Amino acid sequence: MIDKDDFGPITRNRRRATITSAKSETVKVRNGATAAASDLTSGPKTRESLTKALHCHKLQESMLSSASGFKNYRGILNWCVVMLVLSNARLFLENLLRYGILVDPIQVVSLFLKDPYSWPAACLVIVSNVFIFVALYTERKLAMGSISEKVGLLIYIFNLTVILCFPMVVVLKLPSITPVGGAFALGVYTILFLKLYSYKDVNRWCRERTQVKARSLSRSLSYDRRTYMYYFVFAPTLCYELNFPRSESIRMGFLLRRLFEMVGNCTLFNSVKPVFILQEMDYSRMTERLLRLAVPNHLIWLIFFYCFFHSSMNFVAELLRFGDREFYRDWWNSETITYFWQNWNIPVHKWCLRHFYKPLLRRGAGKLLSQSAVFFASAFFHEYLVSVPLRMFRLWAFMGMMAQLPLAWFVARFLRGNYGNAAVWLSLIIGQPIAVLMYVHDYYVTHCQDDPTITEAL
């Protein structure tokens, strides 16, 4: 039944080289249909390959053991996407069949506008152009030497202060602005504040470096400067630079994929929303609610992250041929809280490093103090963006951010590797809904308790 001739000592030396090369090929080619072919040597078997067949085991760890050092889990990410799409497609279809389209366009618009004929948030955003022009004009005067550095700095400080205070006052005083509209406008102004602050710093650094050159340049390029300023305002970065790296061309396929993702994620929001709303209003049993709220809230945050930091920012960058697409780094692998905060939002992190942390260090502040100051500023902006639109000053967001400091110390001190990573995930999954629940509870108590229509609608 089995012929012995296969194992005879035929052409021993000639084969040796072939086997060695086949071996190295096996190591390189792993995925795809070709792996099967390279894994197997056809033809008559020699003594060398027989020895290989006899020893088919070697000392090695399993891939899922941390000792193996294996880290390629791209497929798990795809699994998450497939599972998310599958389970939400079912939920979406069910909801669609049972309730019809939940988020109708008019309802979406009514989140931004109470009265469709007055657009306070949009007007606020349009007004922001004034501050851009003030910065441009100041910079031009400074470059020409018409005003001194000190006067320029004063104008900047005044301009930047107004950027933060003006929308706050408008949102607090104008009752026709909805919380969502207010948050949107305040977000735009905060981004503008950070951008203009960076603009001011970078221009000053440039003047200090090449005073003569910059002056002659600025005079000749005053028109281009305005265009470039608006390019900076729309570019997905907070850090000003004299020559942004540009990509070669707009890839239409890339643009369409990002657009498709944004649309797809909106339907995901639609299907997650009912779960979210049904569960957030019964505030009688907080702890149970919290656990129920945690998972959908976390999923919404993840979808938001992908939609904003990957799809939208890449979409805008592709349109503007903006070259630097590092809007986030691998925060999902973070083993410390610090690593997470340094890597999940690169535009803000880069700005903080360049215009806040490093200047503080240069002025002689210690590392711990500077880090705490950055967290403090971040906590301030979180509170600013949440409290003002809701017209409630409860400091939950502020405290949530400040609580990161002892938490970061704890995780870095006691947990390592995958355990540290799990702790970071847990703090995200559990920590966020606590803050959200606090605001929802307070907002509900303040605004909705006596209004039966809202209670019913929610």
Next chain:
Amino acid sequence: MIDKDDFGPITRNRRRATITSAKSETVKVRNGATAAASDLTSGPKTRESLTKALHCHKLQESMLSSASGFKNYRGILNWCVVMLVLSNARLFLENLLRYGILVDPIQVVSLFLKDPYSWPAACLVIVSNVFIFVALYTERKLAMGSISEKVGLLIYIFNLTVILCFPMVVVLKLPSITPVGGAFALGVYTILFLKLYSYKDVNRWCRERTQVKARSLSRSLSYDRRTYMYYFVFAPTLCYELNFPRSESIRMGFLLRRLFEMVGNCTLFNSVKPVFILQEMDYSRMTERLLRLAVPNHLIWLIFFYCFFHSSMNFVAELLRFGDREFYRDWWNSETITYFWQNWNIPVHKWCLRHFYKPLLRRGAGKLLSQSAVFFASAFFHEYLVSVPLRMFRLWAFMGMMAQLPLAWFVARFLRGNYGNAAVWLSLIIGQPIAVLMYVHDYYVTHCQDDPTITEAL
């Protein structure tokens, strides 16, 4: 407010080297608390670092874009584990509070035994020792030269045939064996069949290579041979080898972690089970049931995979100091169906390659024919392990396996990269429950429809 002196041209040349080394450090050190420190240069700023500050963007892709080539998603795996544990902990607690412990020990035992005083499945497993001794004795006689190769081969063929047929007949004829007990016994016999087949092949290869040496060795080591045979029977591999690689010592921490995982996964099974059972029996609307069944079924399969292929096999290997822990490869990244089947179950894949596919190729069969033959054999064993314990011959498992062949062709032909990976996941998530649902439906119709107690219990 801001002092110019910081930007003065101090010690320009001395600093250049420091900056370069700091830069390379930033690239290397990424994770952990030290990243913050290396990312920032303290002390007075020089012109070089000012230039660096002015150019803070560079051409690069986002990490989630496939163009970036970034593949480290270890954190996503941890996220899955955290989410699974969190959502199941809640479900487990809820079920525990509402229904008490669902899987009580007596119920588990009753899955294996109908009558606690007769243990047919356990007896079957004990009887399997006879076949091991037949193989040992035959091999000894062959090594000593008492019987010819032809006679030995005939004894082996007889022994192996009986290993497959004997338990099948027992399970089909003995009504006291439950489906779970029968599947367990048949699984043990199938594993033994594959192991003894490998034992036969390897010993023959050895005899052919060094006939004189093996004979003298086998005579002196007949006692050790028996011990080694049992080591092979319990070792987590199907391929026999004369000298298995051994690890240096038993790591107690590793052993305990694997044990903890196995216990933890059992509670996970407990919490997934009610979902599974509540939904599997209403067979009126197949398609909707299928989608509802898909996700819990898939989760159970994933937990089973981890529990069996990682925790249990590593546990046994650690106990036996068995060195080769490659029980699976990175099938989660597979972009073709073929890659999945080659990498999710390495012991079986290795056996098929060594004792079935390669011998077929050596005997002159084509690649496609040999591959199909492997799939055919695999389909046979799938059917054997499902149909016999259920006492139903419906060929669903067989057809499910054979359907992989055209599916593999389709995915390899039309889908690439992440799309191919998503297709593999979809085939796993959707394909499996179809087969499961078929058997559940048929089993229900055959056995339970007229028995009101079983219908109620399920």
